[in-house]
Amino acid sequence: xxxxxxxxxxxxxxxxxxxxxxxxxxxxxxxxxxxxxxxxxxxxxxxxxxxxxxxxxxxxxxxxxxxxxxxxxxxxxxxxxxxxxxxxxxxxxxxxxxxxxxxxxxxxxxxxxxxxxxxxxxxxxxxxxxxxxxxxxxxxxxxxxxxxxxxxxxxxxxxxxxxxxxxxxxxxxxxxxxxxxxxxxxxxxxxxxxxxxxxxxxxxxxxxxxxxxxxxxxxxxxxxxxxxxxxxxxxxxxxxxxxxxxxxxxxxxxxxxxxxxxxxxxxxxx
Amino acid sequence: xxxxxxxxxxxxxxxxxxxxxxxxxxxxxxxxxxxxxxxxxxxxxxxxxxxxxxxxxxxxxxxxxxxxxxxxxxxxxxxxxxxxxxxxxxxxxxxxxxxxxxxxxxxxxxxxxxxxxxxxxxxxxxxxxxxxxxxxxxxxxxxxxxxxxxxxxxxxxxxxxxxxxxxxxx
Numbered sequence: 001x002x003x004x005x006x007x008x009x010x011x012x013x014x015x016x017x018x019x020x021x022x023x024x025x026x027x028x029x030x031x032x033x034x035x036x037x038x039x040x041x042x043x044x045x046x047x048x049x050x051x052x053x054x055x056x057x058x059x060x061x062x063x064x065x066x067x068x069x070x071x072x073x074x075x076x077x078x079x080x081x082x083x084x085x086x087x088x089x090x091x092x093x094x095x096x097x098x099x100x101x102x103x104x105x106x107x108x109x110x111x112x113x114x115x116x117x118x119x120x121x122x123x124x125x126x127x128x129x130x131x132x133x134x135x136x137x138x139x140x141x142x143x144x145x146x147x148x149x150x151x152x153x154x155x156x157x158x159x160x161x162x163x164x165x166x167x168x169x170x171x172x173x174x175x176x177x178x179x180x181x182x183x184x185x186x187x188x189x190x191x192x193x194x195x196x197x198x199x200x201x202x203x204x205x206x207x208x209x210x211x212x213x214x215x216x217x218x219x220x221x222x223x224x225x226x227x228x229x230x231x232x233x234x235x236x237x238x239x240x241x242x243x244x245x246x247x248x249x250x251x252x253x254x255x256x257x258x259x260x261x262x263x264x265x266x267x268x269x270x
Numbered sequence: 271x272x273x274x275x276x277x278x279x280x281x282x283x284x285x286x287x288x289x290x291x292x293x294x295x296x297x298x299x300x301x302x303x304x305x306x307x308x309x310x311x312x313x314x315x316x317x318x319x320x321x322x323x324x325x326x327x328x329x330x331x332x333x334x335x336x337x338x339x340x341x342x343x344x345x346x347x348x349x350x351x352x353x354x355x356x357x358x359x360x361x362x363x364x365x366x367x368x369x370x371x372x373x374x375x376x377x378x379x380x381x382x383x384x385x386x387x388x389x390x391x392x393x394x395x396x397x398x399x400x401x402x403x404x405x406x407x408x409x410x411x412x413x414x415x416x417x418x419x420x421x422x423x424x425x426x427x428x429x430x431x432x433x434x435x436x437x438x439x440x
Contacts, residue, residue, distance in 0.1 A: 037350065038341035157355045180351060268347055 026206075027061055027262055028240055029102055029151040030054045031092075034179050034266040041094040041155040045078075045102055048087040052210040053240050054264070056087035061149070063088050065106050071098025071159045097156030099163070099179060106147040107169075109252060113137035126252055142255035146170065151264040154179035167195035170245060170259035175228070181267045183236040190227045191243060193259060197227030201243050205231050208238040236269040290380035290416065291439050294326070296397065297432025300371040307402040308368035309430055310342055312349035313376075315384075318392040323353045324384045326395075327376060328365045345400035348408055373432075380416065388415050395423075399430040411436045 032044040046054075047061035060083050068076040078090035094100060109129050111122040115137050122132045126144060133140060146169035152162070158177045165171040176187035191198040205219040221229045223243075233239070244260035298309065310331070315324040328349075331339030340359050344350045359365055363383070378385050395411040407430035411423050417438035424435040 035344050035347070035350070036341075037344035037355070039337055040341070182351075270348070 025049050025051060025058060026053060026240060026242070027104075027147075027149050028054060028264050029061070029104065029149055030238065030264055031102065031151050031153045031266075034151070034153045035268065036094060036153065036155045038155075043092050043094065043153050044080075044089060045092060045151070046087045046089050047104065047149075050086075053206055053208045054238055055211055056084075058086065060084055060086060060088045061104060062106075063090065063104065066090070066102075066104050068092055069101045069103070069162050071096050071100065071162060073161055076100065092153070094153065094155035098159035098161075099152055099154045099177070101162040102151050102153065104147075104149040105169075106145070106149075108145050109255070110143045110145055111140060113140040129252065140254075142250075142252055144250040144252050144255045144257045145260075146257065147260045147262075149262045152178040165192050165195055167192075169194065170198060170243065170261040171195075172241075172261060172263055173227075178263070178265050181233060181265055183233050183267055183269050186230050186232045188228060188230045189241075191223050191229065191261070192227055193245060193247075194249070197223075197225065198243075198245060199223055199225045199227055201227070201245055203229050203241055203243045206240045206242075207235070208240065233267040236267050238264055238266050240264055291377055292380065292385060293375060293377045293437040293439075294395065294397075295373055295375045295433075295435045295437070297373045297427075297434070298369055298371045298399075299427075299430070299432045301404070303404065305403050307404070308370060309399040309401040309404070310346055310368060311397065311399045312346045312354065313395065313397045314349060314353065315388070316352075316394045316396055318394070320352075324387065325353055325357075325364055326378065326384065328354075328359070328361070329368045330359070330365060332360050332365060332367050342400070342402060345402075345406060346398045347400075347406075348396070349398050390416060395434070395436050397431065397434050399427075401430055405429050407431050409434050413438060416440060 027049045030046045046056065047063060048056040049059040049061055050057050063081060066078060068078060070076045076092060078092055081090040092100065109124060109126045111133055113120050113133055115134055124132050148169055148171060158179050163174050165173050170191065170193050173190040173192055175189055181187050191201055201223045203221050207217055221231065223229045240262065242262040246256055246258050248256060250257035294313065311329040313326040315326065330343055343354055343359060346354065393413055393415050395413065398408040400406040407427050409425040409427055409431055411425045411434060413423050413436055417440045419440060421438045422435060424433055426433050
């Protein structure tokens with residue numbers, strides 16, 4: 001098969017809404033604890049992009065688009081934000097009881113084009129596209145990328161207001177509360193794309209601790225027509241779940257859209 | 271976990287004229303460890319289907335300044351998910367300080383709170399212990415309420431709890 005034919009097939013495959021193969025690297029947020037009690041609860045969250053979960057061995061995760069939503073729906077300011085070589089880190093004071101959502105939501109664009117017979121690539125924010133790509137460029141292919149990386153922590157009694165989706169991009173709506181997960185029990189979640197059920201999407205579930213075992217031990221599940229999927233946790237620990245889809249619903253003209261979602265959850269022993 | 275149920279009919283029959291009650295005896299084992307903290311212990315009753323929870327006692331570090339001892343309540347993780355996270359600590363008649371190694375007895379009057387709220391049926395006494403820088407253990411003792419005859423039931427722990435015995439007097 002020639003290189004051109006391969007590229008054509010890849011381009012054709014990405015037109016409709018379909019699952020995309022997992023990325024080589026995994027982006028994650030890892031809270032120091034997810035279930036807390038007491039009057040002065042804090043968590044430290046590590047944020048990194050790595051191969052093995054949950055070891056910081058590749059890149060620190062950019063925190064430019066970090067936000068934290070408190071149980072009352074208001075933004076919580078992260079404290080002690082720092083970026084190291086392999087990980088970023090920040091603290092969250094859980095001043096009120098309830099469930100907090102920690103998220104890094106990235107929105108950007110990616111383009112490939114030809115200029116004077118040479119292949120070029122461009123990456124940036126969607127609104128910089130017009131100036132980023134030369135006017136005389138040809139064969140312009142644009143992808144809009146929406147990525148969401150999340151984790152949840154609860155102080156005291158779990159609350160549910162923070163679990164509501166924003167209605168933009170690919171999101172997970174917990175049916176089972178994400179801070180009430182126990183080994184051997186089944187948990188149910190829904191994936192939504194722009195607030196609508198994301199059906200037929202593959203979700204990869206990977207337990208942490210990869211460095212000390214030979215097999216990935218991942219589970220793949222597919223969402224049903226209501227976007228729902230379930231996981232029965234084989235054992236306690238942190239898990240990473242991710243999914244991504246492509247469609248042509250980009251707000252950018254003639255662009256493909258790639259949506260990805262990743263979440264870290266903690267499963268407690270019985 | 272070994273489980274032993276005996277209906278002690280002969281000797282306890284004489285006690286039937288007394289008020290109905292439940293006595294729980296909990297053995298906190300002496301441990302030979304470098305850093306020892308008295309365990310946090312929670313005791314509760316669960317209906318057979320796990321649906322109804324009746325709290326009996328919570329032992330935690332109530333003397334810690336600014337109620338900071340509540341930080342480790344979640345380590346009793348089954349109690350925490352079932353009922354602990356819904357409560358405000360300290361709680362009158364429920365919480366008390368941690369106890370030293372030895373055997374501790376608690377007696378509950380059937381006619382008073384919280385036992386007077388129990389509908390007839392099958393229950394489990396659940397006891398969960400979690401120790402700072404140590405381990406955690408949970409034991410279950412099944413029983414029927416109200417008791418038709420004097421009865422005892424017990425479970426034996428392997429690490430954080432010794433024998434937990436339940437004595438029911440009709």
